[in-house]
Amino acid sequence: GNSVTQMEGPVTLSEEAFLTINCTYTATGYPSLFWYVQYPGEGLQLLLKATKADDKGSNKGFEATYRKETTSFHLEKGSVQVSDSAVYFCALRAGSEKLVFGKGTKLTVNP
Amino acid sequence: NAGVTQTPKFRILKIGQSMTLQCAQDMNHNYMYWYRQDPGMGLKLIYYSVGAGITDKGEVPNGYNVSRSTTEDFPLRLELAAPSQTSVYFCASSYRRGVEDTQYFGPGTRLTVL
Numbered sequence: 001g002n003s004v005t006q007m008e009g010p011v012t013l014s015e016e017a018f019l020t021i022n023c024t025y026t027a028t029g030y031p032s033l034f035w036y037v038q039y040p041g042e043g044l045q046l047l048l049k050a051t052k053a054d055d056k057g058s059n060k061g062f063e064a065t066y067r068k069e070t071t072s073f074h075l076e077k078g079s080v081q082v083s084d085s086a087v088y089f090c091a092l093r094a095g096s097e098k099l100v101f102g103k104g105t106k107l108t109v110n111p
Numbered sequence: 112n113a114g115v116t117q118t119p120k121f122r123i124l125k126i127g128q129s130m131t132l133q134c135a136q137d138m139n140h141n142y143m144y145w146y147r148q149d150p151g152m153g154l155k156l157i158y159y160s161v162g163a164g165i166t167d168k169g170e171v172p173n174g175y176n177v178s179r180s181t182t183e184d185f186p187l188r189l190e191l192a193a194p195s196q197t198s199v200y201f202c203a204s205s206y207r208r209g210v211e212d213t214q215y216f217g218p219g220t221r222l223t224v225l
Contacts, residue, residue, distance in 0.1 A: 004153075032212070043115070043201055043216030044154075089153060093212060098144075098169065101153035 002027045006090045006102035013080055013109050021075040021105050023064075023090035031094040033057075033066050033073040038087045038104070047075075047088070080109045112137050115217035117202050123223045124192040132187040132220050134202030142205045143185040144214065145169075145177065147198040154201065160185055161207075192224045 007022040025031065032051045036044040048057030053068035062077045073090060090102040118133045136143065141162050146154040156169030160179040174196060176188040185204075189196060199221050203214040 041218075043218045044203075044214075045216070046213050049213070098156055098159060099212075099214060103151065103153045 002031065002092060002094050002100045004090050004092055004100055004102035006088075006105055008103075009087075009105040009107070011105060011107045013107070015082055015109055015111050016079045017109075019075070019077040019080045019084075019107070021088055021090075021107070023073045023075065023102060025071050025073065025090075025092050027071075027092055027094045029094050030068075031092040033064070034091040034093070034099070035062070035064055035073070035075050036089040036091060036101075038089065040086070044089060080107070082109045082111055085109045114138065115202055115204055115215050117200075117217035117220050119220060120218070121221045123225060124189075125225060126192060126194065128192050129188070129190045130192070130222075132189070132200055132202075132222075134185045134187065134217060135183050136185075136202075136204040136215070137183065138204060138206070138215065139182060140204035140206045140215070141182070142207050142212075142214075143179065144203040144205075145175070145185070145187045146201045146203065147171065147196075148201060148219075149198050157187065157200075189222075194224050196222065197224045198222060 003026045034049045035047040037047045038044045048059040050057040050066035056065045064075045087104045089104045115136045144159045145157040158177040160166045202217040205214045
């Protein structure tokens with residue numbers, strides 16, 4: 001079946017550090033890939049997405065590239081801020097199937 | 112637009128009680144979803160609906176029921192609450208067209224069953 005594996009957290013960084021959160025997937029066909037972010041006490045919000053191989057999704061300084069050869073969609077940001085502290089979820093949707101989420105990675109950014 | 116709204120925000124139930132979690136969206140979305148989020152885990156789909164009058168089971172439907180009488184509303188019913196249903200519940204909606212399917216989430220309902 002379809003599944004998403006993302007790196008275990010928590011991740012703690014200092015402000016302005018470089019961020020990578022790894023995400024790999026298993027799916028039939030050509031899934032769409034998503035990163036969602038959940039700020040404390042809130043619901044999930046779409047951060048970025050990519051719908052085909054080699055697409056790069058980007059938003060708020062975050063980027064992720066859909067790599068079919070490595071079945072990966074790693075999230076990166078060059079310089080994190082305290083306000084980026086949140087839980088990040090990688091997700092996929094294959095065809096008409098429902099969204100499948102990873103377990104989430106908690107990021108804490110210290111000033 | 113208010114987006115996706117959920118009530119209540121918090122609730123404590125005793126074992127065996129029942130309750131309905133309310134969810135409404137004002138974006139005219141055709142798809143609606145209920146998820147639960149357990150600590151340290153991702154979201155698991157409970158039920159979903161592709162339109163008014165149509166619902167279907169997700170991964171973890173046992174102990175829950177849903178109905179979708181209107182496009183806007185998608186209540187989740189818990190009958191005979193159990194401690195295993197202690198979780199945070201999120202409602203979401205989307206307008207699915209081809210590959211476009213961005214889900215919009217409500218703020219969640221934190222439920223404790225004692």
